Amino acid sequence: MRTTGRRAAMSRHLFVVPPLIGHIGPAVGVAAALRERGDEVAWVGSAELIRRVAGPVGCYPVTGPLTRNGAANRPTGLRGFAALRFLWENFLVPLADEMAETVQDAVADFRPDVIFADQQALAGALVATRAGIPWVTSATTTSELTDSLAAMPKVAAWIGELQAGLKRRHGVDGGGDLRFSPELVVVFSSVEFSGMSEEGPLRFVGPVVDGRMPSIDPRWSTYDITRPLVVVTLGTASAEIADRFLGEAVRAMVALGDEVQPIVVRPGGGSADGVDVVESAPLLQLLEKASVVVCHAGHNTVCESLSYGVPLVVAPIRDDQPIIARQVVDAGAGIRLRFGRSTANDVMAAVREVLGVEKYRLNADRIRQSFAKAGGAERAAAEIATLTRAR
Template sequence: MGRVLFVTPPLTGHVNPAVGVAAALTARGHQVAWAGRPEIIRRLAGDGADVFPCAVPRRLPERDASLKGPAAFRFLWEEFLIPLAEAMAPGVRAAIGRFRPQVVVADQQAIAGGLVADGLGLPWITSATTSAELVDRLAGTPKVAAWLDELLDGLRSRIDGGPADPRMSPHGVLAFTTRELLGPATVPHQVRLVGPSIGGRAPTCDFPWDRLDPAVPTVFVTLGTTNADAAGDFLRAAARGLSRIDGIRTVIADPGRAVGPMGDTVLVVPHVPQMAVLARVDAVVCHGGYNTVCESLWHGVPLVVAPIRDDQPIVAGQVVDAGAGVRLRFGRAKPDRIAAAVTRVLDDPGYRSAAEKVGASFRAAGGAAAAADHLEALLSG
């Protein structure tokens, strides 16, 4: 049997897809280990996960919510991804030395994984946890592309990394999407569209299920786990707007506790067991985070998407193009606009039909099992 090392950044949305793949490999008798932050990986993969710790920068900078477009892209790479890779590289190298994997699976934002594996001549696969990273976003901006190449070259020299592009392994890219969501965009030949990796995750919290009524339409509102700086105004606006719609219930995930009590029809909780909640709701309002979008569509639930930054505008565009939801401008998402958008996706059955079509494509693609098939092929090669 094979030995596979997963290298992940300290971001829940990037660990979650790998958890399902790791579970599929383990069920087939392979040995799996992790390089990353133990507290995050074990919370999602279970206390028994074999984790080799990797450092993170002592002080990751706070990103101002107003940063958008090129400024946000520059910040992401210069202030987060490159420092993170430098901090993680020694831990990744130590994990490879101790675990002796045959294959490394490196998340696109844990770029130390791909560079270190490539430098050691070890086969590695890229884990592309968002469909926005499958196309060349810098094709029309050669100066930005050259700037990024220079950043990566400097990183390679500091951590003794290999020459390959850490975002797109020549050995293969596991893309957790399908054509029904991605659309007709041309992707590199080594990309494998395996569909979302759903399942294999440890339970994370309790939930007051008695507050939901199966006979009443329910809307779920979330901005994910990394947008606390921007969440407050939007969540309060959603709470006010949705409380005015007769005949629905609303569940709001509010980890920053920005929303106060809102009455019987709006349930505000700091955390939710998201997959279980999504199985019982009729619409989702979110920021376009890829995990939330895919998990909603997996259940055939239409979306109202208000992207903030990074890949989220691209993902939101894919949702709209697929007919599975509507888009709002995050900075202009006032209570009445949020309420109108939710009413639109609840009242028009076409949105649910399109969401169900995308969800069916996800299940047909195979998800974690299909990703495990590709890794097994690399192991046997």
């Protein structure tokens, strides 16, 4: 992507994102808000994924194997430190090595005023630190902000050593943790939901869904919801280990019968005694009508559901999901199940309780209001603009 002949712009922003749809989506809304302000935006990452979400935007494509495959090669069943070790040694650090040269080329060509770097795209912060360009952290989940490793200093030190090695390989002398900009961290949650405080560089802007390419299925636009709509989805990143739980969820929906109108998103689709089992479905479109969402406690799915005031049944699998599930329960906006052990009866009982006890809906609506007040993409863009003017 060359930028010769570009129009004058207030500022130029380079977005550096990993090959993960859930991390690209919120950034797209912020990029749209910056363009509305008259600024110019370019991207570094998987061009195919970025354009799938954002449309025909300017992109410096990364074409290495990790960028092409994302987390597709991740072994199933990893938990605890084994999962964390695989994430850092086999994805985050190698991905940064893979992306760094393209980010550097983009900086030389696009000459950004600010780099907007996802926490899992360390190359953005790496190159920004080396080039002396201000950078903003995009925190698509709050798990990295909870200091969950405080009780595990050896693990924290190990992560520090991995980052130090990455910096040495790319000629970066010093600098702090590449996951946290010292100037601005945009968090796609709210103070009320996360239980954290907005201090230092942290700015909680709530979930951002605007700016993405619309995913509208005419079938669901005319769907007749005469009973409470229950949406069951475990996200694309969990597809390889989701089958057992989804099978139990389908049986639960069958047992609930006319009490609910269920839609279960399951690889391969299919049907089961009147229950709609589909390969995919436009979640944002369904949330406008949903009464309960059953999910894996992925941060995007949870926050998108709560942004519509929809309470949840969460069954966390790995990574940040237990932390997000705890936030759901602490907020009183849903019930937590055990992913590996829950039966159809457990799922059925949880859905019935969330539907029947008003506090879940009221608390979900309270979180919805906190998200709306957080300011969304417009506040994120304003904070970035303030940082740019201060330089």
